Amino acid sequence: MQLGQAYGAEVTGLARAANLDFVRTLGAHHAVDHHAVPLAELGPFDVVLDTAGTDLRTVRRLLKPGGRMVTIAVDLTRPVASLGYIAASAVHGRGRVRFFSGNPGRAHFDDLARQVTEGRLRPAVDTVFPLEETAAAHRALEAGGVRGKYVVRVD
Template sequence: MKAVQITSFGTADVLRVNEVDRPVPGSGEVLVSVEASSVNGHDVIVRAGELKLVSGRRFPIGVGLDFAGVVAATGAGVEAYRVGDRVWGMVHPRQRHSVAGAAEYVVVSADRISHAPADLSSVEAASLVVAGATALIALRDSVRLVSGEKVLVRGAAGGVGTAAVQLAHAMGGQVTALARDRHAKILTDLGADEVLDYGSTTSDRIGPFDVIVDTVGTELHCYRGRLAKGGRMVTVGLSPSAIAAIAASSVHGSRRIRTFSANPETPVLRDVADRVTSGALRPVIDSVYPLADIAAAHRAFERGGVVGKHVVTVPRGSV
């Protein structure tokens, strides 16, 4: 079968579509015939070698954090899924994988998938696994958004940003989206009450906000200063400067900057699926690439200016 792997750290040029053995599910595991995966920041920083402590230095390393597809086989003890079920899920981001989501088949623990929303194609589903779960955890669990609160979503046009705008709107937030001006219409359609052009808007001219969801990971101390009394801020865009800002905020003042590692298991994936079914969340896809062109998808992600997600389609698995 085909699987995207890296055998050294570097630019998108190190990505290879290799022939590997088809994995076999063990006890409590599920074999998924993958139909689509998406490009996430985690994939890019692992490929670049910025998470060596997690990924290790033993190659090959599989690529692709998320996936959507069909159950091809189940291991002993798995009762919630049957062959042919449409599912979506994630590989564990803190474990090393020689084969991950960007492959014809992937084996995962049954507690890392759920049934995919029936009304979504696999391409649409793949665009929402990480984005939807991350946005939901950020708003519901990290900052605990309350209806009526003022919310700023920074980096609102990206995968997590578009999901956060939708979910914050559905939860009753008054949503301000910070993004490129040319993305204003789609963000308004997704539920933003106001869209600000990040190129001409400085942090000192906006707010205060009850909640700030940051997907960028820079200038966090400036945006933290735009929190109202009792305000909460969460960032999912980690960088060295972000880590420093998070640490400083935990020491100085009450408006701590929160962060987390999105590592959703079945209950969260089910919750995201329910929100898709209810109409609160829909996919936003920037572009779709075949598996053979995954390097181009990574380059497009790194260039930025995206609206939603870059999705990679995977050919039907071979025996």
């Protein structure tokens, strides 16, 4: 959301009702409770970034013609179907749906560093765990309700 806002995009963020204000602080122009509003009522969008492992077929329908979707998560209830959908999109769908594969060059890192220095990009840290509590961090992630990132501190 922060990068979208930094580059001038109109950003719509989905979250639980309790996290809508948090989503706005990250740069969303529109914050939508995904439990109250059906996905089919949203869009159309130029770009969709899926960070939750949503049903790809449903979300793809929210794209404008020529739009792109990138996912960094897989629907864990249907992992084979999710990966198959991404592969089929690469072959038959002009690559409209892709799995994120990061291999940034130096220029990308320089740009991110500039965004941080200018205050337009900031990490949203929920909790910092000491290394010996890594298992507790995993359990908390699996339980859900995280606002931001968990950090494991290695001393």
